Amino acid sequence: MSSREKILPLLRENARYSNEDLARQTGLDVEEVEATIRELESDGVVRGYRAIVDRNQIEPERVRASVELNVTLDRETGYDDIAERLAKFPEVEGLRLVSGDYDFAMDVEGDSMSEVSNFISEQVAPVPEITQTVTHYIMETYKEGGVEFEDGDDDDRLSVSP
Amino acid sequence: MSFEESERLETVPPSGIRRYFELAEEQDDIISLGVGEPDFAPPWAARDAAITSLERGQTSYTPNRGLRELREEIVEHVDDNYDLDYDADEEVLVTAGASEAVDLAFRAFHDPGDTVAVAQPSYLSYVPAARLAGADVLDVPTRREDEFKLTRDVLEASGAADADTLVLCYPNNPTGATMTREELEPVADFVREHDLRVFADEIYAALSYEHDHTSIATLPGMRERTVVFNGFSKAYAMTGLRLGYALAPPEAIESMNRIHQYTMLSAPTTAQHAAIEALRNCEDEVAEMREQYDRRRNFVLSRFEEMGIECFSASGAFYVFPECPWDDSSEFAEALIEEQGVAVVPGDVFGTGGEGHLRVTYATGLGDLKEALARIEEFID
The missing domain is CATH 3.30.70.920 (Lrp/AsnC effector binding domain/regulation of amino acid metabolism (RAM) domain)
Incomplete structure (x- = not known):
């Protein structure tokens, strides 16, 4: 898998992962991560980054x-x-x-x-x-950018299990 | 009249994990890396199939061995993925979780005085289930220097040659260790030479990150002496639906089914409908979950390396098994819960060979994982 193929899905999942966390998740060096992102941006693959906002919760x-x-x-x-x-x-x-x-x-x-x-x-x-x-x-809006706008996604697993 | 425990039950101590569960439950802001199940929900199509089956009122018992449709899907699935060749009518038994299948196998094939060799550290149920079946348990402790893989050396050193059954689980809970075909070969040689039967718990087979999973039953001369356990809890995140299965030669399935038909009758019907759909149409979701686990695995291993905590590169399931920074891993786990609100499970809970280690689950979202590891770092500083 190329470094692009590793990085792009992660950026699409959460563009706010730090370069260090991207490196930790993919096994790439931080320098490789930075270079890959720069390349994705300059090639026009990545066109921008925006927050997914629940507009019901903001004014106006x-x-x-x-x-x-x-x-x-x-x-x-x-x-x-x-x-x-x-x-x-x-x-x-x-x-x-x-x-x-x-x-x-x-x-x-x-x-x-x-x-x-x-x-x-x-x-x-x-x-x-x-x-x-x-x-x-x-x-x-119920779902946007892959994110569901529902309340409470509580982890109901037992806190310790075999 | 009294409720004095049977001698058999007295050989089974209360679960060692309970204490950490209680401690964790007392904390408000706990992040648990102590769970043994996925954080994902089952693929929606599988859940939808369960709902549809309920709407249709498909809630009666199924045949003892499970819905034929499901057994056919299972047979096709294990053939496609693991090159296992079983007959849907005679060699598959669908059970209430793989745990039930493990229990059935212990009870079906052991008499008092028989010996069950258990490769450890291991899932908590094998030792109690073997004892409840009346068998003696022989510990086969795997070693960190072998990355917790089972080797011929430890089999020989522990006296497993005289055992009747060998139990192994790869990819492993709690260590995250996996074994390649080449690494399984000497184990298979040993088993054949000493005429043991094998219980192979392959519940984490779909979660092997560095090589394809090999079932020991596919090695020469092993199929006829092996019971393979698998299920839907881990790969399909269906733990609470309680559905597993055993694959074995006809006479073994026949024996296990004789217990199952009286004690369980049939595995949960709703879960069976979900499982059919899971096997037919949910491979993409399984692959997506596997990718997520793999990234988290990389993340956790990197963080432990940065902290200077020794941790072998676990390559399966959703666990890593770092060395405990303190001598006493139980004390460490308790203090970590109380002072930092992070739950992990000390390795000794999982049997011989686990002491001095911690089981850290990465079946948790990256945000929580990151926070928990930051707290661990702060704690050991």
């Missing part, structure tokens, strides 16, 4: 929506061109081209429903290639 509350977009393409405009344009908006948290009934799945975040709605109607819908938008407001 933020509104999130998942938006379906349908587009039409022409000779001059491809999916990448549309995506590039949409991704520039700071309100857009995530953007993916998907298979199925619509073309893009877009995550949008704002301070209120009206802010998100205005963004969609005033900034997104008028884009000439976009033929349809369907906005789904997110009401509750």
